[in-house]
Amino acid sequence: MTNTQPVTTAAPGVPGATVVVDHVSHVYGSGDTAHHAIADLSFSVMPREFVSIVGPSGAGKTTLLRTLAGLLTPTEGAVWVEGKRIAGVPPGMAMVFQDYSRSLLPWLTVERNVAFPLGGSDVPKAERQRIVDEALDAVGLAGRGRRYPWQLSGGMQQRVAIARALASRPRLLLMDEPFASVDAQTREGLEDLVLRIRDHYDMTILFVTHDIDESVYLADRVLVLSRPPATLAEDIAVDLGPSRDQITTREDPEFIHLRGHVARLIHGDDRAR
Numbered sequence: 001m002t003n004t005q006p007v008t009t010a011a012p013g014v015p016g017a018t019v020v021v022d023h024v025s026h027v028y029g030s031g032d033t034a035h036h037a038i039a040d041l042s043f044s045v046m047p048r049e050f051v052s053i054v055g056p057s058g059a060g061k062t063t064l065l066r067t068l069a070g071l072l073t074p075t076e077g078a079v080w081v082e083g084k085r086i087a088g089v090p091p092g093m094a095m096v097f098q099d100y101s102r103s104l105l106p107w108l109t110v111e112r113n114v115a116f117p118l119g120g121s122d123v124p125k126a127e128r129q130r131i132v133d134e135a136l137d138a139v140g141l142a143g144r145g146r147r148y149p150w151q152l153s154g155g156m157q158q159r160v161a162i163a164r165a166l167a168s169r170p171r172l173l174l175m176d177e178p179f180a181s182v183d184a185q186t187r188e189g190l191e192d193l194v195l196r197i198r199d200h201y202d203m204t205i206l207f208v209t210h211d212i213d214e215s216v217y218l219a220d221r222v223l224v225l226s227r228p229p230a231t232l233a234e235d236i237a238v239d240l241g242p243s244r245d246q247i248t249t250r251e252d253p254e255f256i257h258l259r260g261h262v263a264r265l266i267h268g269d270d271r272a273r
């Protein structure tokens, strides 16, 4: 789907931003059962930025991501992607969910799952195969294309789901707790994988996670949402340099400071302020 409304005015926020969230609110239901999930949220994300989104449980993180994906229409405000106000799934966007077992089709091989987003396009067969091979190679699954998802470990299945997102050549990748269902060691490998593919594919990434350490380890910025209705508690720059390492980055005093700061914001400790 490529539903975008005609551009009638320039996007608000920072000029050149990939994503602009402009005074977005979302209310589920109405009347007595209305639930105000997001309240007047505004921020911008620049090209190639990696932005983590964290917040208390039920704060509205998934609601925000679905709004950015064009899957939910905000009750108030608007989302702009690459200068266009969205009214549906924006072009050049892909999403990766936590539950890889439900997002992969078990009756298709890994290769055909990865090729799935190219289904309706007029990409020639040879080019299609090249894109699939490149995506599988990028996630370390070269040579596994003929297997079926259920023949792979959980971490490998999530890598297939990431490869499928890459096959559509997204400029914007939205990830909703993508590593919550894998063990700690696999998770570290996937975190480093995502940093590598961000550079290789030149993408902007918004990454929802419950894991405070992960949010800091991966990101250029951490957006901390408040308790519901969620607004922006703090927009934190992560000054840890462009390359990260699972051991040395996590030992860095700045990393330790930031993870404590984010934790206090989420747990409502006034010492953070």
Ligand SMILES: Nc1ncnc2c1ncn2[C@@H]1O[C@H](COP(=O)(O)OP(=O)(O)OP(=O)(O)O)[C@@H](O)[C@H]1O
Binding pocket: 028, 029, 035, 037, 055, 056, 057, 058, 059, 060, 061, 062, 063, 064, 228
């Ligand atoms: N379709 C829906 N209809 C009604 N309420 C909903 C719907 N989807 C979510 N909610 C409510 O909106 C609030 C925010 O939900 P959301 O899933 O966005 O939060 P979250 O921060 O991602 O949650 P979690 O930390 O548990 O992953 C929750 O109270 C949830 O129950």
